[in-house]
Amino acid sequence: MPNDPHLIEGLCRQHGIPATKKALILLERYAALLDEWNLKVNLVSRKEHAPVIIKHVFHSMLVARIHDFKPGEKVLDLGTGGGLPGIPLAILFPETSFLLVDSTGKKIAACKSMIKELGLGNAIALHTRVEELRGVIFDTVLSRQVAPLEELCAYSARLLKRGGVLICLKGGSLNEEIAQAVLSREKHLGFPASVDQLPIGEIDPMFSEKQIVIARW
Numbered sequence: 001m002p003n004d005p006h007l008i009e010g011l012c013r014q015h016g017i018p019a020t021k022k023a024l025i026l027l028e029r030y031a032a033l034l035d036e037w038n039l040k041v042n043l044v045s046r047k048e049h050a051p052v053i054i055k056h057v058f059h060s061m062l063v064a065r066i067h068d069f070k071p072g073e074k075v076l077d078l079g080t081g082g083g084l085p086g087i088p089l090a091i092l093f094p095e096t097s098f099l100l101v102d103s104t105g106k107k108i109a110a111c112k113s114m115i116k117e118l119g120l121g122n123a124i125a126l127h128t129r130v131e132e133l134r135g136v137i138f139d140t141v142l143s144r145q146v147a148p149l150e151e152l153c154a155y156s157a158r159l160l161k162r163g164g165v166l167i168c169l170k171g172g173s174l175n176e177e178i179a180q181a182v183l184s185r186e187k188h189l190g191f192p193a194s195v196d197q198l199p200i201g202e203i204d205p206m207f208s209e210k211q212i213v214i215a216r217w
Contacts, residue, residue, distance in 0.1 A: 008053055015204065017064050019092060026091045026118050031057050033117060034082055037110040043082030059210065060085030063142065063167055064092060065203055066212060071095035076138045076159060078130055078152065079103075079145035083111045085169060086142065090115075090123040100125040101133065130155045137161050144169040149177040153191055153215055166192065166215040169200075174211055181215070192217050 008027055012019040019027070031053035037043055044056050063085055069075070073096045077086030080100035090098040100115075100123060102108050111125035141156040141164070149168065156166040170177075178195055192215035201208035 008058055011054075011058055011204075012061070015062070015065060017061055017092070023091050026120075027057055027061075027088060028053065030083070030087055030091065030114060030118060033114045037082065037114065041082075041106045041110050043107060043110060044084070054206070056082075056084055057088050059169065059200075059207060060088040060144065061092060062200060062203055062207070063089060063169070063212070066198060066214065067140065067165070067167055069093040069096045069140075073097065073139045074137070075099070075140045075142060076101065076133075078141055078143045078155060079147065080111060080125070081107055081145065083114060083125070084144050086123060087111070087114065087118070087120070089142070090120050091118070094120075094122050096122060098123040099136075099138075101128050101130055103127070103129045130159075133159060139164055141166045142169075143167075146170075149174070149181045149195075149213060149215070153181050156215070157191060157217070160217050162217060164217050166213075166217075168213040168215075170211050170213055171209055172211075174213060178213065 009024050034052050075096060075098045077098060077100040080086050080102045083100060086098045086100040100111055105127050108125045108127040115123050115125055138159050139161060141160055143152050152168055174197060178197060181195055194216045196214045198212045200210040200212055
């Protein structure tokens with residue numbers, strides 16, 4: 001199935017996701033670039049039948065349903081891979097600043113190229129390990145990678161301002177992960193004050209196997 005711009009436009013309208021005509025054009029172009037780069041660098045799974053613009057791009061955009069990205073907000077996309085969820089959200093919210101980090105150089109090279117071609121002045125891709133980030137504090141941390149929630153919380157604890165939030169896009173049953181993160185909160189100062197789980201299937205049945213986890217400090 002091809003990347004259909006009319007489909008993404010209809011889904012944005014259905015879900016109340018703010019997307020200008022320019023944003024819709026850029027989202028379609030990003031999906032095409034992601035497909036192109038994926039032939040050279042393993043950015044997303046090649047075994048899926050759903051189009052990239054739905055399975056990956058729109059999936060990332062659903063974060064906007066539960067978080068209001070504000071002008072001047074500083075957002076870290078931790079383990080961005082092919083720019084997900086950072087690039088789609090940077091397209092939707094051009095006045096919010098996004099830093100995309102990944103420890104794999106080839107993936108960040110792809111992200112840099114796509115950011116440049118899309119003309120995104122509010123997104124920067126950086127080849128680094130999150131442990132090496134110093135001297136910067138974020139309002140929000142995003143993650144679509146498969147690292148355990150406890151590990152993501154540990155990374156985020158020192159990078160988030162007071163009142164900040166970690167938003168994770170995950171799949172499958174997360175009861176054990178969340179329980180472990182809550183247990184760690186009791187042992188380690190700086191872990192989130194609350195951890196909530198939202199099945200994305202409640203937002204859109206296309207993603208019935210997916211979850212959003214929100215950890216608040």
